[in-house]
Amino acid sequence: MRPPVEVSVCLLSLLAPGVLYTINNIPALQEPLPILGVGMVVLGCVLLLTLLIVRNQKKVDPLFYAFAEFSFTCLVGLTNALEQDGFISGFMGFYVKKGEPHMSTAYAVMMSYWEGVLHYLLFLIIIHRMFKGKSYRSLALLWAGSSMAHQIVLIPGVVVGKYGSNIRPAFWRNIPFFLAPFWAASLLFSRPREMPIVTADKISVEQKKSLLFRPVDLLLSLLLLAAGAFSVFRGFVVLDCPLDTCFTYVYQYEPYLKDPVGFPRVMMLAYLFYAVPLLTVFIYGLRTPGCSWMLDWTIFFAAAMAQTQWCHIGASLHSRTPFTYRVPADKWWPVIGLNALLAAAPALLALRCYSNPAYFMKPVPKGQANNEKKKN
Template sequence: MRPPAEVRVFLLSLLAPGVLYTMNNIPALQEPLPILGMGMVILGSVLLILLLTVQHKTKVDPLFYAFAELSFFCTVGLTNALEQGGFISGFMDFYIQMGEPHLSSAYAVMMSYWEGVVHFILFLTIIHRMFARKCYRSLSLLWTGSSIANQIVLIPGVVVGKYGSNIRPAFWRNIPFFLVPFWAAFVLFSRQRQMPIVTADKITAEQKKSLLSRPVDLLLSLLLLAAMAFSVFRGFVVLDCPLDTCFTYIYQYEPYLKDPVGFPRVMMLVYFFYALPLLTVLIYGLKTPGCSWMLDWTIFFVGATAQTQWCHIGASLHSRTPFTYRVPADKRWPVITFNVLLATVPMVLALRCHSDPAYFMNPVPVGETKNEKKKN
């Protein structure tokens, strides 16, 4: 009897530390080009093994191969996080020196923990549900939001930050990891959404209510407006706005924003140029009935904000961040509170949309409502 697909993927992923340890002890594989070459060989080998493990299946979702392949690299990320934290040694030295030096930064360590724990659990859960013929679209969207946010901060951050002058060939192995989440998001958003069953009467009644008569939605709209204001403010801060308020904030509250690694600056600009329009659209969805897309985009946004805020908060407090760029001890709690709220508000919004989705369902014609009453 074959073990379940998620077990096979889990066991395959456990080979990653062994591969890293072997490469770390073979000098011939510790040069920039051989590291990139071995990375491509490993990528292809893992894909080949995955094809062999599911060849008996008549129909396999192409997303399975992406999720299973990335599961292998999640354990690579976790290995890096544990080694940079001093828990293990002898696995990543060669790769940090000759492959991707930025992986030793505080931001990359927090990113590696997120990939090695959160993404890995998500992948195994999704694969389990995939072969159990259960819905996995929402969990997959959660991952796409998280992964896309990660990549659009990581890659530009490396290029524009202090590691930009020391980019090695292995850095370009990030290209497929950059493209795959966008492809997965396109596939998932193009698939039909499974809508919950809600009676036409309830949909009609909910959609007649104004925003003022829905206190929870009103509060969420105000919180989203506050998140927009905070995103605009920090965007101005990293753009070197000369206002005294911006100067005070970056030097007394979040000096990490001027860390030369580049990641915090890029992240604030991502919030400014990408999260800000999305927050505006989400406020529109709370005000306008029948915006069924809210059920998908709130989950996507949760993944993005959770990942970015985890990395940002963790890196701003991490010992690998120079002391002068860490959050001052006397300002730690207000800064952490604001950043945690920035990640929590999208979660509360997604929970609200999915726990009572009637307001976001497509409006039901009046004649259809009457026919339903007659049937009952």
């Protein structure tokens, strides 16, 4: 009897630490070009083994192959995080030295934990649901948003930061991993949305309420507004705004924004140019009935903000960040509180949309609403 597909993928991904340990003990494979070549060969072998796992399946979603491949790299990331934090040794030394030196930074360590735990579990759950014929679109959107945000910060951060002058060939393996979330997101958004069954009467009643009579939505609008204002402010800070408020904040509250690794600067600019417009659009969606796109985009955005804020908060406190760039001990609570707000506001909005979607569903024509009443 063959094991379930998700179990086979799990067992395949568990080979990652063994592969890393083997390469770490073969000196001939520890030069920049061989590291890239071996990496591509290993990923190719993982794909071949994945094809063998599902060879008897009649129809396989193409996203499965991406999720199986990423499951393997998640374990690579978790191995890196554990080694950089001193829990294990002898696995990633060659890669950090001759492959991607930025993987030793606090940001990369926090990113590796996120991938190695949350993304990995998410992949196994998605694959399980995929082969059980259950819906997994919303879960996959969570991964797509999180992974896209990670790549948007990681790659430009390496290029513009202090590691930009020390880019090795292995860095270019990130290109397919950068493109994969965009491809997956385009597939997921093009598929039918999972809409709950809501009566026409309930939709009509919900959509007649103004924002003032929906206290939860009003509070969420204020939270989104505050999150947007904070993102604009920190965008100005990393752009070296000469205002005294910006100067005081970056040196007394969040000096990590000036860390030369480049990741915090790129992240704040991504917030300024991408997150702020989306937050504004979401406030519009809370005021305007029938914005069904809110049901997908809030999930996607919440995952992106959760991933970036986890990395940002963790890196600003991590021992691998130089002491002068860490959040001062006496400023922990205001800084962590503001950053937690930035992650919590989109998550609460996504939860609100998911738990009670009537306001965001397309208005039902009057004739159809009357038919609903007659049926009831």
